[in-house]
Amino acid sequence: MPDYLETTVDKFTFRVATDRLYSREGVWALAEGKRVRIGLTDFMQQRSGDVAFAEVKPVGTALALGDEVASIETIKVDIALGSPVAGSVVEVNQALSEAPEAINQDPYGAGWLAVIEATDWEAERSRLLDPQAYFTVMKADAEAEVNKQ
Amino acid sequence: MTNRKRVAIVPCSGIGKTYGTVSREAAYEVTEDMRPAETQLVPLSLLVLGDEAARAAVAETPAVTIDGCKLACATKMVKDSGGTVAQDFAVLDVYRRYKPFKPQGIAELNEGGQKLAHVLAEEIAGVVDTLGASSEGDQNA
Numbered sequence: 001m002p003d004y005l006e007t008t009v010d011k012f013t014f015r016v017a018t019d020r021l022y023s024r025e026g027v028w029a030l031a032e033g034k035r036v037r038i039g040l041t042d043f044m045q046q047r048s049g050d051v052a053f054a055e056v057k058p059v060g061t062a063l064a065l066g067d068e069v070a071s072i073e074t075i076k077v078d079i080a081l082g083s084p085v086a087g088s089v090v091e092v093n094q095a096l097s098e099a100p101e102a103i104n105q106d107p108y109g110a111g112w113l114a115v116i117e118a119t120d121w122e123a124e125r126s127r128l129l130d131p132q133a134y135f136t137v138m139k140a141d142a143e144a145e146v147n148k149q
Numbered sequence: 150m151t152n153r154k155r156v157a158i159v160p161c162s163g164i165g166k167t168y169g170t171v172s173r174e175a176a177y178e179v180t181e182d183m184r185p186a187e188t189q190l191v192p193l194s195l196l197v198l199g200d201e202a203a204r205a206a207v208a209e210t211p212a213v214t215i216d217g218c219k220l221a222c223a224t225k226m227v228k229d230s231g232g233t234v235a236q237d238f239a240v241l242d243v244y245r246r247y248k249p250f251k252p253q254g255i256a257e258l259n260e261g262g263q264k265l266a267h268v269l270a271e272e273i274a275g276v277v278d279t280l281g282a283s284s285e286g287d288q289n290a
Contacts, residue, residue: 049218050218050219050241052241052244052245053245053248073251075166075167075168075218075241100245104219
């Protein structure tokens with residue numbers, strides 16, 4: 001169980017797991033040796049709404065940084081999710097085809113999307129945000145979202 | 150002729166939300182076209198306001214609720230009003246089974262949304278029939 005940074009904005013509480021890195025767009029990346037497990041952040045899943053379908057690129061797909069790794073359809077929006085790392089898809093969360101709600105229920109755990117064999121993780125990790133940096137960005141985005149309403 | 154109680158159909162009141170509109174369109178189709186004699190539409194807003202007639206409607210008859218999102222307001226309000234939920238439908242769950250019927254639009258649903266509302270209405274009508282059959286069985290017992 002990771003530790004979390006947590007903030008409440010209006011009536012919504014958002015968590016950021018402290019054991020992984022983040023893209024500015026709200027995708028987390030958890031290093032597991034040379035492999036990187038990825039998924040949607042808690043803020044991203046709450047802002048996007050209940051997930052209807054999640055389609056992840058199949059195993060073997062080669063990805064450049066930012067290439068679409070998954071498309072997610074929610075009750076509000078359709079999201080084309082860019083990969084936070086370059087590499088090759090080596091594992092896909094098959095459970096999402098039957099239960100995509102796992103992305104909403106457990107975004108940092110059972111709702112993971114894919115595992116990518118990173119081309120050069122050491123170089124790419126420096127482009128990602130650490131938990132505190134993402135927490136700051138996310139909080140600003142959440143407050144802007146609430147003030148827009 | 151039997152004197153069956155009419156099943157209460159309680160849809161989501163999510164005004165301005167596509168899935169709320171699907172839930173209401175399905176409820177209208179069941180109560181106005183498919184099973185008008187066996188069902189009655191109970192507006193969620195009246196339950197929220199504590200309207201006595203609405204509360205009585207769900208307290209005296211089984212209810213079928215249709216929720217537009219995971220907050221499940223329709224289901225919760227029926228239970229909080231002393232009613233019994235015979236079957237709860239979530240529009241999202243139905244859509245997952247009918248992926249080609251992608252709902253869009255709010256005031257007016259697109260074709261996919263209309264088809265989704267229709268298949269949902271058919272499922273609700275099936276539940277109403279089942280409830281009616283079991284009710285008749287009880288009366289004949």
